[in-house]
Amino acid sequence: xxxxxxxxxxxxxxxxxxxxxxxxxxxxxxxxxxxxxxxxxxxxxxxxxxxxxxxxxxxxxxxxxxxxxxxxxxxxxxxxxxxxxxxxxxxxxxxxxxxxxxxxxxxxxxxxxxxxxxxxxxxxxxx
Numbered sequence: 337x338x339x340x341x342x343x344x345x346x347x348x349x350x351x352x353x354x355x356x357x358x359x360x361x362x363x364x365x366x367x368x369x370x371x372x373x374x375x376x377x378x379x380x381x382x383x384x385x386x387x388x389x390x391x392x393x394x395x396x397x398x399x400x401x402x403x404x405x406x407x408x409x410x411x412x413x414x415x416x417x418x419x420x421x422x423x424x425x426x427x428x429x430x431x432x433x434x435x436x437x438x439x440x441x442x443x444x445x446x447x448x449x450x451x452x453x454x455x456x457x458x459x460x461x462x463x
Contacts, residue, residue, distance in 0.1 A: 345450040352444040357437040362406040363430035371449040380440040381422035386433040
């Protein structure tokens with residue numbers, strides 16, 4: 337079995353328009369980890385992570401009732417504890433509350449490689 341079959345659930349492309357941001361959310365889908373690789377990204381694009389005890393609720397994207405996400409009612413009071421620049425590849429735990437922003441003047445484009453639950457990050461950490 338090749339590594340793709342063992343670990344990769346699916347692959348997508350995310351394009352984010354200039355001067356936009358996603359709400360604080362938890363990704364839906366059958367995966368915990370996403371390998372995000374910039375195609376066209378820069379330092380004024382980032383991902384912020386948040387800590388909260390609040391349980392996320394199913395919400396719908398404005399202007400598109402078909403797209404849902406797990407969001408938070410208290411988003412306006414939440415403070416990020418970590419921010420990562422979008423200008424390099426990153427392995428993200430998408431089950432942690434996070435928000436993506438593009439403060440730049442150009443479209444941000446990322447390849448998202450969603451990893452199956454058979455991927456265990458503990459196997460790749462220094463002991």
